[in-house]
Amino acid sequence: MAKPVSIEVWNPSGKYRVISTKPMPGTRWIRLLTDQDCRVEICTLKKTILSVEDILALIGDRCDGVIGQLTEDWGEVLFSALSRAGGRAFSNMAVGYNNVDVEAANKYGVAVGNTPIDSRGLNAMGVKYGPETSNIELFQKHNAFHVSLALCGVLTETTAELAASLSLAAARRIVEADEFMRAGLYEGWLPHLFVGNLLKGQTVGVIGAGRIGSAYARMMVEGFKMNLIYYDLYQSTRLEKFVTAYGQFLKANGEQPVTWKRASTMDEVLQEADVISLHPILDKTTYHLINKERLSNMKKEAILINCSRGPVVDEVALVEHLKANPMFRVGLDVFEARSLTYDEPHMKPGLADMKNAIVVPHIASASKWTREGMATLAALNVLGKIKGYPIWSNPNNVEPFLNENSPPPAASPSIVNAKALGLTASKL
Ligand SMILES: NC(=O)c1ccc[n+]([C@@H]2O[C@H](COP(=O)([O-])OP(=O)(O)OC[C@H]3O[C@@H](n4cnc5c(N)ncnc54)[C@H](O)[C@@H]3O)[C@@H](O)[C@H]2O)c1
Numbered sequence: 526m527a528k529p530v531s532i533e534v535w536n537p538s539g540k541y542r543v544i545s546t547k548p549m550p551g552t553r554w555i556r557l558l559t560d561q562d563c564r565v566e567i568c569t570l571k572k573t574i575l576s577v578e579d580i581l582a583l584i585g586d587r588c589d590g591v592i593g594q595l596t597e598d599w600g601e602v603l604f605s606a607l608s609r610a611g612g613r614a615f616s617n618m619a620v621g622y623n624n625v626d627v628e629a630a631n632k633y634g635v636a637v638g639n640t641p642i643d644s645r646g647l648n649a650m651g652v653k654y655g656p657e658t659s660n661i662e663l664f665q666k667h668n669a670f671h672v673s674l675a676l677c678g679v680l681t682e683t684t685a686e687l688a689a690s691l692s693l694a695a696a697r698r699i700v701e702a703d704e705f706m707r708a709g710l711y712e713g714w715l716p717h718l719f720v721g722n723l724l725k726g727q728t729v730g731v732i733g734a735g736r737i738g739s740a741y742a743r744m745m746v747e748g749f750k751m752n753l754i755y756y757d758l759y760q761s762t763r764l765e766k767f768v769t770a771y772g773q774f775l776k777a778n779g780e781q782p783v784t785w786k787r788a789s790t791m792d793e794v795l796q797e798a799d800v801i802s803l804h805p806i807l808d809k810t811t812y813h814l815i816n817k818e819r820l821s822n823m824k825k826e827a828i829l830i831n832c833s834r835g836p837v838v839d840e841v842a843l844v845e846h847l848k849a850n851p852m853f854r855v856g857l858d859v860f861e862a863r864s865l866t867y868d869e870p871h872m873k874p875g876l877a878d879m880k881n882a883i884v885v886p887h888i889a890s891a892s893k894w895t896r897e898g899m900a901t902l903a904a905l906n907v908l909g910k911i912k913g914y915p916i917w918s919n920p921n922n923v924e925p926f927l928n929e930n931s932p933p934p935a936a937s938p939s940i941v942n943a944k945a946l947g948l949t950a951s952k953l
């Protein structure tokens with residue numbers, strides 16, 4: 526057993542010892558584990574970011590699985606310790622897993638789970654949707670509002686909504702105006718007071734049009750009638766069809782249609798877009814994707830949003846750019862780290878003083894439903910490996926795991942190294 530660090534124990538006589546390095550939202554995840562003979566130990570240490578040593582103490586001599594957080598450095602040291610303690614299951618409570626050395630996990634035979642949550646809503650609305658169904662068909666069968674809802678997921682939509690909130694807040698200078706009001710500086714309406722940018726008819730640029738980038742693009746296109754330009758290594762046919770169909774819908778209603786363009790270079794997006802939102806994964810190829818030179822390619826009054834990972838932007842260069850271009854605005858949910866792992870809460874010097882920057886503490890996925898769903902998926906990833914269940918065949922459709930009224934499928938929802946470990950896919 527682990528050294529007596531500060532822990533809360535559920536089902537003390539459970540056969541499998543599962544650790545959660547943090548208390549997580551909701552109780553369903555605990556119930557799902559204890560119902561399956563797990564003893565759940567939750568670390569309650571009053572320390573925001575646990576060190577490798579803290580986690581080693583938690584793992585102790587015997588541990589079957591760990592649910593960890595994106596703030597932790599899961600590498601060689603922790604995976605070897607988990608393996609020595611008999612554990613073969615780990616899950617991040619996050620969709621991003623740049624804090625995890627997957628090679629090291631492979632070496633010790635540890636499954637690594639993450640929490641991609643998508644495709645909720647279609648089935649609930651009775652809309653039949655599959656890869657063979659185009660968005661145009663969906664538009665024809667259902668109105669735009671339904672389709673837009675249907676295509677968004679739990680973590681995906683929550684994160685995209687925060688990116689959209691930051692875009693609006695930056696465009697309309699909401700944080701500055703709020704501070705002005707609270708400081709008692711408002712003396713009466715003035716023609717020039719906090720004049721910002723109108724989004725309608727402008728161009729939104731998305732870099733990384735995966736799950737979240739596409740959901741954000743749809744919100745901005747549909748919500749504010751913006752034209753879209755995107756850059757991704759892969760074509761996002763579904764997104765393109767959505768914008769085409771929405772454009773047709775607007776035209777049929779006598780409105781200016783929206784347009785889309787897939788850029789062949791990232792610089793094309795930077796030069797053309799009025800609002801640019803970053804949604805790639807963080808890896809060596811996306812580190813400092815936005816640097817001094819690229820910032821200088823953007824419009825002087827552009828808005829840059831980052832809800833992906835801090836190091837995608839060179840934050841030092843960003844501060845310089847914000848100082849030199851007062852009409853350029855940013856909305857940041859994430860901040861740069863010293864490495865590819867994790868180093869928030871630090872901000873680079875000068876950023877906090879910039880009026881043209883909106884900064885929030887990594888809250889993009891912070892809706893109750895999403896966070897409880899993430900906890901459930903992380904717990905089920907670990908449980909599935911412990912019980913020898915197969916891997917869910919479609920990690921982008923994990924809705925059956927989230928339905929509180931029925932038992933979850935006997936599978937791990939999303940194991941990122943399933944192939945490397947030779948784990949079999951579920952036939953469910
Ligand atoms: N701020 C938050 O709280 C929060 C919440 C959820 C996810 N995230 C971050 O968002 C990231 C994206 O999540 P997702 O679910 O949309 O992932 P995803 O895998 O669906 O999408 C990522 C996209 O980025 C593209 N991409 C990769 N390298 C690129 C490059 N060099 N240039 C352009 N595009 C590139 C990929 O092709 C893919 O389409 C996660 O990895 C995570 O780091 C942050």
Ligand SMILES: O=C(O)[C@H](O)CO
Pocket residue numbers: 595618619620621622889890
């Ligand atoms: O990767 C993730 O899931 C986020 O950064 C936290 O929700």
